Amino acid sequence: MSWIDIGALDAIPLRGARLVRTRVGCVALFRTSPTDVYAVSDTCPHKGGPLSEGIVHGTSVTCPLHNWVFSLETGQAQGADAGNIATYPVRVEQGRILLDITTLAKRDAA
Amino acid sequence: MQKIVVIGAGMASGRVLEHLFDAAPDAFDVTLFNAEPRGNYNRLMLSPVLSGEKNYSEIITHDDAWYAGNKVTCRFGEPVQRIDSARKVVISAQGETPYDKLVIGTGSTPFIIPLPGHDLPGVISYRDLDDTNAMIESSARSGARAVVIGGGLLGLEAAAGLRMRGMEVTVLHIAGHLMERQLDAAAGYLLRRDLESRGITVITEAQTKAIEGNGKVARVMLADGTELPCDLVVMAVGIRPSMQLAKDAGLAVGRAITVDAQMQTSDPDIYALGECVEFAGNVFGLVAPLYEQARVLAKTLTNQADAFTVRELATKLKVTGCDLFSAGDFAEGEGREDIVFRDPGRGVYKRLVLMDDRLIGAVMYGDTSDGNWFFGLIKDGTDVSDMRDTLIFGPAYQGGAAADPLSAVAALSADAEICGCNGVCKGRIVDAIEGGAHTVGDIRATTKASASCGTCTGLVEQVLAVTLGDDFVMPTAQPVCGCTTLSHEDVRLLIKSKELKSQPAVWQELGWSTPNGCHVCRPAINFYLLADWPLEYQDDPQSRFVNERNHANIQKDGTYSVMPRMWGGITTADELRAIADAADKYNVPTVKVTGGQRIDLLGVRKEDLPAIWYDLNAAGMVSGHAYSKGLRTVKTCVGTDHCRFGTQDSTGLGIKLEKLLWGSWTPHKVKLAVSGCPRNCAEATCKDIGIVCVDSGYQVGVGGAAGMDLKETERLCDVQTEEEALEITAAFVQLYRENARYLDRPYKWLAKVGLPWVKERVVDDPENRHALAARFELSQSIYRKDPWAPLAARAETFGPLADLTLEAAE
Numbered sequence A: 001m002s003w004i005d006i007g008a009l010d011a012i013p014l015r016g017a018r019l020v021r022t023r024v025g026c027v028a029l030f031r032t033s034p035t036d037v038y039a040v041s042d043t044c045p046h047k048g049g050p051l052s053e054g055i056v057h058g059t060s061v062t063c064p065l066h067n068w069v070f071s072l073e074t075g076q077a078q079g080a081d082a083g084n085i086a087t088y089p090v091r092v093e094q095g096r097i098l099l100d101i102t103t104l105a106k107r108d109a110a
Numbered sequence B: 001m002q003k004i005v006v007i008g009a010g011m012a013s014g015r016v017l018e019h020l021f022d023a024a025p026d027a028f029d030v031t032l033f034n035a036e037p038r039g040n041y042n043r044l045m046l047s048p049v050l051s052g053e054k055n056y057s058e059i060i061t062h063d064d065a066w067y068a069g070n071k072v073t074c075r076f077g078e079p080v081q082r083i084d085s086a087r088k089v090v091i092s093a094q095g096e097t098p099y100d101k102l103v104i105g106t107g108s109t110p111f112i113i114p115l116p117g118h119d120l121p122g123v124i125s126y127r128d129l130d131d132t133n134a135m136i137e138s139s140a141r142s143g144a145r146a147v148v149i150g151g152g153l154l155g156l157e158a159a160a161g162l163r164m165r166g167m168e169v170t171v172l173h174i175a176g177h178l179m180e181r182q183l184d185a186a187a188g189y190l191l192r193r194d195l196e197s198r199g200i201t202v203i204t205e206a207q208t209k210a211i212e213g214n215g216k217v218a219r220v221m222l223a224d225g226t227e228l229p230c231d232l233v234v235m236a237v238g239i240r241p242s243m244q245l246a247k248d249a250g251l252a253v254g255r256a257i258t259v260d261a262q263m264q265t266s267d268p269d270i271y272a273l274g275e276c277v278e279f280a281g282n283v284f285g286l287v288a289p290l291y292e293q294a295r296v297l298a299k300t301l302t303n304q305a306d307a308f309t310v311r312e313l314a315t316k317l318k319v320t321g322c323d324l325f326s327a328g329d330f331a332e333g334e335g336r337e338d339i340v341f342r343d344p345g346r347g348v349y350k351r352l353v354l355m356d357d358r359l360i361g362a363v364m365y366g367d368t369s370d371g372n373w374f375f376g377l378i379k380d381g382t383d384v385s386d387m388r389d390t391l392i393f394g395p396a397y398q399g400g401a402a403a404d405p406l407s408a409v410a411a412l413s414a415d416a417e418i419c420g421c422n423g424v425c426k427g428r429i430v431d432a433i434e435g436g437a438h439t440v441g442d443i444r445a446t447t448k449a450s451a452s453c454g455t456c457t458g459l460v461e462q463v464l465a466v467t468l469g470d471d472f473v474m475p476t477a478q479p480v481c482g483c484t485t486l487s488h489e490d491v492r493l494l495i496k497s498k499e500l501k502s503q504p505a506v507w508q509e510l511g512w513s514t515p516n517g518c519h520v521c522r523p524a525i526n527f528y529l530l531a532d533w534p535l536e537y538q539d540d541p542q543s544r545f546v547n548e549r550n551h552a553n554i555q556k557d558g559t560y561s562v563m564p565r566m567w568g569g570i571t572t573a574d575e576l577r578a579i580a581d582a583a584d585k586y587n588v589p590t591v592k593v594t595g596g597q598r599i600d601l602l603g604v605r606k607e608d609l610p611a612i613w614y615d616l617n618a619a620g621m622v623s624g625h626a627y628s629k630g631l632r633t634v635k636t637c638v639g640t641d642h643c644r645f646g647t648q649d650s651t652g653l654g655i656k657l658e659k660l661l662w663g664s665w666t667p668h669k670v671k672l673a674v675s676g677c678p679r680n681c682a683e684a685t686c687k688d689i690g691i692v693c694v695d696s697g698y699q700v701g702v703g704g705a706a707g708m709d710l711k712e713t714e715r716l717c718d719v720q721t722e723e724e725a726l727e728i729t730a731a732f733v734q735l736y737r738e739n740a741r742y743l744d745r746p747y748k749w750l751a752k753v754g755l756p757w758v759k760e761r762v763v764d765d766p767e768n769r770h771a772l773a774a775r776f777e778l779s780q781s782i783y784r785k786d787p788w789a790p791l792a793a794r795a796e797t798f799g800p801l802a803d804l805t806l807e808a809a810e
């Protein structure tokens, strides 16, 4: 694993999101609670909506374009819609966000 | 992949496609033709659209996303003209489309009596959305009159809907009582009485002789000389299966297209279903058997054995607002006995028909809650001699059980049908509940029960109540969303009465079932809180849809549009130069003049938003809020400044109104216009608030709309001065802000509370008007601000937090 420091936790508003540009496309960092951050692909499998612009509730996000709802924990679409988004390991340490970029690279290679 | 061509996007074919894609998602390449210029929608729900309780978007059953997801090639608005079964192609305006298998689901065509004048403009039938829209349009003219020919289900639905829209309606029916095929004379009488009490005129045994008018319908003439002046004639006298295509192609037809139990026509590669088919001598007119056909056809197409059978049907009808039910055979006859119950006070009538100790028919009016139980007895041929004395009182009285309204549902057997449209029995619903479906919405999603015509919603709720016991709270009104059982109205009341001033307070005190709401309730609650507590509550950007959070409209490719305000549609050369410069500097691909009298810069990248805003701010421009549930535009005409007809300074008043209202948040968007004279060049009479200047002052109209619904404003009042017009407007907007439910435009809200209620508060009671306007001003002291400026100062939050494209490459 190769964790790298992305930035301060407080740069993401509570129930908000920020983006990280990577070679596999944009990764969205969601802050679901004061202490929890999830990293998932920013691109909605439906029609490419930017998930980081969606409304965050519980540990889910609703896509801003057509309201598909995704679990940030599993990446699975909820309810009647079928589809999923890639999830990436992320953790918070001393107010900083750490993202594991080996998986990003590996998915890229695969 | 097998090429399937489907003719007709109707109730039946929509269901086949669902089953087909469920069973074999990638096996078929489907092309769907529809004569109507739209895809599948719930035809049964046209009546709520007609009456205004629903809009078209709510009754779409398959949307673009669904077709795209299943790779259906949609050819809407393109009727198939011919089938060439020898070459296996269908022919339409765009040419030929080949098929491996063809499915015909063309439904039926309304029958038009060839009376003199039947082809005059203004004579319509009632079958599809276009008919519905035509009726809505006619009803919009004040004092408009309609004659409905045909007192069956469809005619009465049309009559009830038109009446709800304020038309004067007369129903002409040829038989001695209404709906004679489904009701006996006594129930027909009660139905007539109910309709008449709503202001509908009913003429039975009516012989229509002619429709007259000069280039347009003007009157209907009856054989006895009666003359009925009218602007609209709705003919609802029956339907004919649409089988011309099949007939021309040489397929075997009788009264309709002949099919076997596998829905195959006389050509082995052509199938048919729905109202256009005849099976074993039967034709069909209700959706329940069509859904069954759809299920069978999907099996046939995926090579599984199944067979369609004709089941006995009950009709539970939903003539808007009247409760009626009939099943089986209720004609009088030898060896038949009647049991009748009447409660004149409540307008209830029930009649059971027995033969040889068995129930063979039932008719009910006014209280139909036991209908399904009786229908079960009819279907099963149960011997009812033991319960004959109490039979008419329903299942609650059998076996000495207490008269609990729920016991009737508790007593239903597992195979008792609850949802006739979708053929869902009680057992399936109970299974779904045990599998975790705990709300009507869940049941709809998992079983489709109550998802078509909706009359069984109450029964589904009762099954939930019986199965879940105390865990189920019977909903009194539609809840805001799945996070709560409270309705919007309840939540608004409780926010005020319990003085809830934050979202966590709402979630906690009102028992939200989720930790922090969802995308449906959060924007609503955020609005309610800021409308009720403008000083205390802090707006929460994370509870706003993307457009309102980013103060720009997101486009389908993720870029945004930027639209500065042009007060009252007035701009200057300097402003135009600044807009042009911004367009150049940020490579704006599209510059468009909008329908709201201002200029839209479309296709701006999110990262560029703060900078473009900064530049526009520097030229003195502010956000046009083209994205908000708030004040949008105030359109004006040139008025007295230039126009030879202008009576007042409409442009000046428009600018004052826009400066008064801008920045305010409202339940849905609010648009205004001011016209300088009744020629109305600013189109003020279809705005949420529209002011028409006249010599004596200002006519203030409210509740117009020109979007998915088209509505003319209703006159709130006439005033003499600009000051009064401004105060009335502020007071009206504030009343709307304090009372409407989120996402109701003013016209929808007005339909619920009524114009007199609003007049009482805004016009008749000056003190209350001042108070409302003062509360609006208090809120505006916080919100009358440009949102761009503070965001432009936080430009760094619009870009990515980190860019790993370089690091990852190392």
Ligand code: SRM
Residues within 6 Å of the ligand: B553, B554, B555, B561, B563, B592, B593, B594, B595, B596, B597, B598, B600, B626, B627, B632, B633, B669, B671, B686, B704, B705, B706, B707, B708, B709, B745
């Ligand atoms: C830009 C504009 C079209 C144009 O190029 O002229 C427009 C564009 C959109 N309209 Fe509109 N409407 C525009 C004038 C209108 C008008 C005409 C008017 O205002 O005089 C109407 C009918 C009048 C009315 O509202 O009653 C109109 C009725 C709608 C509706 C239907 C609303 C309804 O209650 O039925 C929607 C959907 C909604 O709001 O839910 C909508 C929604 C939209 C959205 C926001 C769709 C969306 O959610 O993305 C479009 C945003 C495009 C974009 O990305 O910028 N737009 N829209 C017009 C902007 C006017 C402005 O200067 O602010």
Ligand SMILES: Cc1cc2nc3c(=O)[nH]c(=O)nc-3n(C[C@H](O)[C@H](O)[C@H](O)COP(=O)(O)OP(=O)(O)OC[C@H]3O[C@@H](n4cnc5c(N)ncnc54)[C@H](O)[C@@H]3O)c2cc1C
Residues within 6 Å of the ligand: B007, B008, B009, B010, B011, B012, B013, B033, B034, B035, B036, B043, B044, B045, B046, B047, B078, B079, B080, B081, B105, B106, B107, B108, B126, B127, B128, B154, B157, B242, B245, B273, B274, B275, B276, B284, B285, B286, B287, B288, B290, B318, B421, B453
């Ligand atoms: C206002 C109203 C209320 C109703 N209420 C109820 C109710 O409460 N309960 C109930 O059970 N039933 C109700 N019905 C009846 C029910 O809607 C019909 O039984 C059902 O829609 C028939 O389904 P279908 O698929 O056979 O035909 P349709 O739903 O009529 O679909 C046929 C489609 O085929 C298209 N088409 C025709 N010819 C061509 C062609 N050559 N090329 C391409 N497309 C073509 C038509 O445009 C149409 O869209 C109601 C009907 C109406 C009009």
Ligand code: SF4
Residues within 6 Å of the ligand: none
């Ligand atoms: S009518 Fe309005 S909502 Fe529809 S496409 Fe045009 S701009 Fe978009």
Ligand code: FES
Residues within 6 Å of the ligand: A044, A045, A046, A047, A048, A049, A063, A064, A065, A066, A067, A068
């Ligand atoms: S793009 Fe995400 S729901 Fe459509």
